[in-house]
Amino acid sequence: MSSPSKPTVDPALRAAALESKAWPFEEARKLLKRIEKRQTRHDYILFETGYGPSGLPHIGTFGEVARTTMIRRAFELISDMPTKLLCFSDDMDGMRKVPDNVPNQELLQENLHRPLTVVPDPFGEYESFGHHNNAMLRRFLDTFGFEYEFASATEYYKSGKFDDILLRACERYQKIMDIMLPTLGEERRATYSCFLPISPTSGRVLYVPMKDVNAADGTVTFADEDGTDVTLPVTGGNVKLQWKPDFGARWAALGVDFEMYGKDHQTNTPIYDGICRALGGHAPEHYVYELFLDQNGEKISKSKGNGLTIDEWLTYAPTESLSMFMFQKPRTAKRMYFDVIPRAVDEYFQFLGAFQRQELKDRLSNPAWHIHEGNPPVADMPVSFALLLNLAAVANAETKDGLWAFIQRYSPDTTPETHPHVDQLAGFALRYFEDFVRPAKQYREATADEATALRDLSDTLAQLPAGSTPQDIQSAIYDVGRREPYTKQNKDGSVGVSLAWFNTLYEILLGEKQGPRFGSFVALYGVDETRALIDRALAGDLVRGAA
Known part of the structure; x- marks a missing residue:
């Protein structure tokens, strides 16, 4: 060694x-x-x-x-x-x-x-x-x-x-x-031996009982496949356990x-x-x-080839995201399929971003410490993998350059040279979207109430001042969601927004059951572009385009 x-x-x-x-x-x-x-x-x-x-x-x-x-x-x-x-x-x-x-x-x-x-x-x-x-x-x-x-x-x-x-x-x-x-069961006990000899005639590993185990000579005797008794030394690769x-x-x-x-x-x-x-x-x-x-809840098997291969994961995500998946809850059974990749990617970068702000004791509990063996790199991630996936979905970008046009408008100081992690994720997002997101997209038509709410949202976005932050946009989205039929009563008596409002946005505008923080998405994609997306959805173009 x-x-x-x-x-x-x-x-x-x-x-x-x-x-x-x-x-x-x-x-x-x-x-x-x-x-x-x-x-x-x-x-x-x-x-x-x-x-x-x-x-x-x-x-x-x-x-x-x-x-x-x-x-x-x-x-x-x-x-x-x-x-x-x-x-x-x-x-x-x-x-x-x-x-x-x-x-x-x-x-x-x-x-x-x-x-x-x-x-x-x-x-x-x-x-x-x-x-x-x-x-x-x-x-x-x-x-x-x-x-x-x-x-x-x-x-x-x-x-x-x-x-x-x-x-x-x-x-x-x-x-x-x-x-x-x-x-062992009764039948297996009758023929079991801890030694498995390698047949000198066929080269096969034999599951046969031993006729003799000679400790003095270090040999075993057994019947070969042709019925002939054979004695072999247990050493030198003639026998395995x-x-x-x-x-x-x-x-x-x-x-x-x-x-x-x-x-x-x-x-x-x-x-x-x-x-x-x-x-x-x-x-x-x-x-x-x-x-x-695997995706069906069955144990992953090398012989079946179900679940993900190593190379498949690395086609759609950085290596560290796989280590992140392994760190989390090792004593909990987990599905390992393509749909777990985006969350693993974003969780990794969230923990990596938090690491530099943490005290020593908290750093040792941070997965990033364990993934990088105590020396995590510094990585500034202005956009998440989930946001890039949704951007790829609506921007019709086929290259990283297409995504970067939106990223740099959202974060002008971010470039492929200054943020190589973002550049890498942009490439992964395009591949993942093309292979898994696009085929699964299912847009739906808006109901009359939903159409009214979406028009209200478009008008509200139009009134936002230039340079509004993602949080400003998110607040405006919440304000629209506080109108009927999306209101809910919070425990403290205040009026909140039900998940139905955000599900409406995801299903009608993105063709998905769940999605990113919508204010961040609008900031990345653009207010004017989002309003145009709403118009296309209300005109039925998104549903027809996916058909």
Whole structure:
């Protein structure tokens, strides 16, 4: 492994970190407490993440590394111990089914149950399918600038790095079986073994019972696919462990101090811990996060290819917005689909903008601190992503230059050179609008009452003085909304504006169910342009144009 990092920590920062209620600091303190009771095996703290390269990496894979890194950086503030992050790929697993989202399905079908690093690459680019998926993962992690070391199960098994733990598994075979067998059904128990030999004839990973486990020789005997008894050493990549024993054995072999995993693993935690202890190791600190769901509320699967891919998110939003999505409520199940992107973008920039105004303790709770590992950049965002999306919708802009004409009228001192974040978001907004907003737009005709209110709004906007601020415009919009039928009675007895008024504006003028703060939108798009938009809506042009 590479040399561990050795951060220097400011005492005031450490004191604040020890009190912070942000979840990465809470988890870091749990880890520190565990380490203080039982020293780590190393002169550093080993964080690990696991990846099953049975399919192309998805955003959930990234999330595990991002969140682990957030806890790692938090730990470095409260402890002087250096740290390492090991990203471990289970690429020696047999390919149990063909993923739906890759080419050359027949080629993969012919290689079922062979180790992923033996299965040919269906893309024709790498040594194997496992190597291809590993490369995709590393490319993405490198893009985000993660500090990590990559580890391949194939390399660890074949090079001898796991030989000691495999020989120990031979010696303590019955202890491992005693942990595993009560968790299995009767039929599975009859044929189960924690060892999975690689057939010397077919090259497939075999799920067969062991006829003999010889601890003295370090060998296992089993019936090969043709019925012939075969004896193989457990070392040198001839045999691998079943995935649950492999989990605990890896912890014991490497001395892992921290690992997080999804809720689908939660019931297996006692098994992983028990096997780790049976092999002479100490179970690490765990963190269980909720699963990501696709647009239908189903679990994201690498083999199905549902949900978002890494590259798809980055087509429509900056990398930091994805980290923002990962930071928020990791123990709450969240849909991960295209419609979550705009909110993640705007939340990121809102927190980034607030960071410079905050006191130290509040900064440590700010997602921007964790996304940027304690050193967030300064970014002035005069317009939000949501506003840019709505501007793209009504301005018929097909290039960033078209959007910039409106942006600079709204904020004259803002240019692509002085505000590169705005320029980047303008490009993202155009792509997102074209692919997702435009196809979903549904304008509707105004009712008689709504038409009257919209004419009132147009007349009110016409009376505003030149240079009115977004807040001035918003106040004028509220004044119109305080007329029937949009009034509501507030708890303090005052007259307020119902959501129906703003829904009317969004549905009739923007063709959407929800939208931005309308005063800011008018200021960006222009008062005259908004009045012309109202005229087009009342004439039915927007409905006809969308048909």
